[in-house]
Amino acid sequence: MSTFTVLPMSQTIELVAGEVYEGSITVVNPIGAERDFSYSVSVTPYGVMGEEYQVDFSTQTNASQIIEWITIEEPEGTLKPNETREVKFKVTVPETAPAGGQYAALAVRSVESENESGSVQIENVFEIASVLFARVDGETVHDGAVLENSIPELSVENPAKISATLTNNGNVHEAATTTIVVKDAWSGEVVFPKDNDDVNTYVEYIMPGTTRYATRMVDGMNDLGVYQISQKVEYLGKTSEVTQTVLMCPIWFMVLAGLTVVVLITTIVGFFRRKKKRKIDF
Numbered sequence: 469m470s471t472f473t474v475l476p477m478s479q480t481i482e483l484v485a486g487e488v489y490e491g492s493i494t495v496v497n498p499i500g501a502e503r504d505f506s507y508s509v510s511v512t513p514y515g516v517m518g519e520e521y522q523v524d525f526s527t528q529t530n531a532s533q534i535i536e537w538i539t540i541e542e543p544e545g546t547l548k549p550n551e552t553r554e555v556k557f558k559v560t561v562p563e564t565a566p567a568g569g570q571y572a573a574l575a576v577r578s579v580e581s582e583n584e585s586g587s588v589q590i591e592n593v594f595e596i597a598s599v600l601f602a603r604v605d606g607e608t609v610h611d612g613a614v615l616e617n618s619i620p621e622l623s624v625e626n627p628a629k630i631s632a633t634l635t636n637n638g639n640v641h642e643a644a645t646t647t648i649v650v651k652d653a654w655s656g657e658v659v660f661p662k663d664n665d666d667v668n669t670y671v672e673y674i675m676p677g678t679t680r681y682a683t684r685m686v687d688g689m690n691d692l693g694v695y696q697i698s699q700k701v702e703y704l705g706k707t708s709e710v711t712q713t714v715l716m717c718p719i720w721f722m723v724l725a726g727l728t729v730v731v732l733i734t735t736i737v738g739f740f741r742r743k744k745k746r747k748i749d750f
Contacts, residue, residue, distance in 0.1 A: 472497055472505050472547075474576045478599040481559070483534075483570070485604060489559040493574055493598045497547035506546045506579045509555055511538045514571040514599050519633070519681040525573055525597065531676065534570035534602055537561055544579075559602070567606025568639035569676050573597035601641055601673060609638040612674060612704050619697050619712035624719050627685035632701050632708075634682065636674040644703040646670045648686055653694040653713055660688030674703075691718045 473496040483489050497505040513532035515524040528535070541556040557574065577595045616633040623629070636642050647669045650660035661668040666688070674680050689695050693716045700709040 471501065472507065472576070472578065472596070474574075474596045474598050476598060478601060480601045480603070483559060483561045483565070483602050483604045485561050485565045485567075485606065486563040487561055489561065490556065491559070492554045492556045493576075494552055494554050495545070495547065495576055496552045497549055499550040501549040504546050504548050507544070508577050508579050509540050509543045510575050510577065511535045511540070512573045512575050512597070514573040514597075516675055516678060516680075519679050521675075521678075521680055525575070530566065531569055531571055533565070534559065534572045534600065537565075538572060538574075540574070561604065565604050567604050568608050569641050570600075570602040570604055571641075571675070572600045572602070574600065603640055608640045610640070610642065610704060611638045612636040612642055614644075614701050614703055614706070614708040615679070617699060617701055617708045617710045619699055619710055620714060621712060622715050622717060624717060626689060626691050626716060626718070627687040628689065628697070628714060628716065629683055629685055630697060630699055631681060631683045632699065633679065634674050634701070634703055635679040636676050639676050641673045641675055642704055644672050644674055644682070644701060646672070646682070646684065647700045647702075648684060649698045650686060650688055651696045651698075653696050659695070660686065662688055689716050692716055 475494045475496065479491070481489060481491060495507055512525045513528050513535055515527055515529060515532065516522065517524050537559050539558050539560070541558070543555075545553055545555075547553055575595050575597045612635050614632060614634050616631070618632065619630045620628070630648070632646065634644055648660070649658065649668065651658050660666060670684065672680070672682055686697060695714050695716060696711060697714050698709065698711040700707060
């Protein structure tokens with residue numbers, strides 16, 4: 469089976485009504501590939517469903533008109549191992565293009581290829597999409613808020629899960645930046661990010677007319693311990709920051725603690741019963 473990569477996975481582009489935008493993506497057949505890789509590139513809508521942002525590559529909306537404006541210069545090709553190819557595309561923006569966000573995906577799909585003997589080589593067909601976040605010039609509406617910034621007081625999972633809920637009532641995608649810091653509650657030592665290799669700042673897009681429930685798995689903590697987790701969300705010029713003391717307590721420890729309490733109560737009750745019985749016998 470051939471594996472491949474498409475770069476970039478997403479890109480933000482600025483469009484002007486009545487003008488043409490030229491861009492490209494790169495298809496990579498990596499060094500470790502076992503054979504030549506044949507592909508085709510097509511254009512699909514891009515959208516999301518639900519607050520957890522299930523990706524939708526099929527539903528066409530007013531915000532996916534861009535799929536009619538895109539042409540791909542060479543939509544098919546074959547790459548040898550360790551070969552890359554730039555696939556160019558053009559966006560011909562009509563004069564009547566609405567201002568605001570437009571969204572599409574350039575879907576790169578593996579296809580059947582012929583081997584040296586001329587016979588057809590059947591591979592597992594799969595697809596990778598490079599998403600276009602486009603902004604058409606003109607009047608845009610920037611309206612949204614952080615509805616919830618949430619960190620649990622107790623986590624039985626490690627990594628711990630924290631979340632934020634954001635809404636976008638405007639007509640263009642907006643970027644939300646989230647920064648997370650974790651400290652040991654007793655010593656104050658920063659346990660995440662621990663070094664320069666840890667990424668603790670994330671940027672996510674909130675699509676127009678949607679509400680997004682975004683979650684993060686926070687690492688760097690022991691299974692059992694007390695920590696201070698801070699989550700700062702910067703969105704549309706405003707900042708929401710929450711710091712919470714979190715008890716990390718795995719389920720096995722809770723079960724063990726529960727059994728210990730039961731045994732302790734049973735022992736105490738038994739002791740007083742025996743003591744009471746000795747008094748009656750006396």
